[in-house]
Amino acid sequence: MKPGVSIPLLIRPVVIVVAASALCGCSNTAQKGNSEGRTDPYRGTAADAADPAAHTVALLEFANASGQELAAEFLSLPAIKDAKYRVVIEMGSIQNHTRTPSSDFAQVQRRVFLTLAQSDLVRKGAKVVENKARMERDAASVSAPPQTDPVGRDQPVSAGGSVDTYALKDTYFLQGTFSEMSRGGGSQSTYQFDVTLTNAQSREIVFAKIFDHKQVR
Helix, strand or coil, X not given: CCHHHHHHHHHXXXXXXXXXXXXXXXHHHHHCCCCCCCCCCCCCCHHHHHCCCCCHHHHHHHHHHHHHHHHHHXXXXXXXXXXXXXXXXXXXXXXEECCCCHHHHHHHHHHHHHHHHCCHHHHHHEEECCCHHHHHHHHHCCCCCCCCCCCCCCCCCCCCCCCCCCCHHHEEEEEEEEEEEEECCXXXXXXXXXXXXXXXXXXXXXXXXXXXXXXXX
């Protein structure tokens, strides 16, 4: 074999492999997007671990479990099953006895509430209605129109602030209570989260979901 021929033949495949590797590298790099700080909401971060507030993942898991469990059990609850008419579910109050902002728990409660609003099972036995105070504020922002339908459909129209109310005996409030036991100067917290469905007239709790969570910082 001539020396002048063998050397290029040996080198040529190497050059091709290196070039292909370079192209693959460029292609992979191009496919990667900039996350801009976004991450999986169910994945804990160092910020979660160090913050004095309750872990965000624990709150999301509690909200999901509570909403799904209540939706699944709703029609089998005696107070609901034996009701003469469809009951009404409305957002209730939140009692927060923790160092976690109440806005976090408001999100938990809203998540449970919307799970119920989207459930076919719940809608068979209940009307899931928006908070009356919120509806009053929104209705009040609308200028009072004529009390007759301007296009002649004979339908009731908004009177600027008038929102229907429901009989207390048929109304249930979705309420939340959150408490914390703190130890080690705040380096450890044991939380109790609970949501309840409570009758507005009798104050009977017909459903309760309790979740315990311990967090070490």
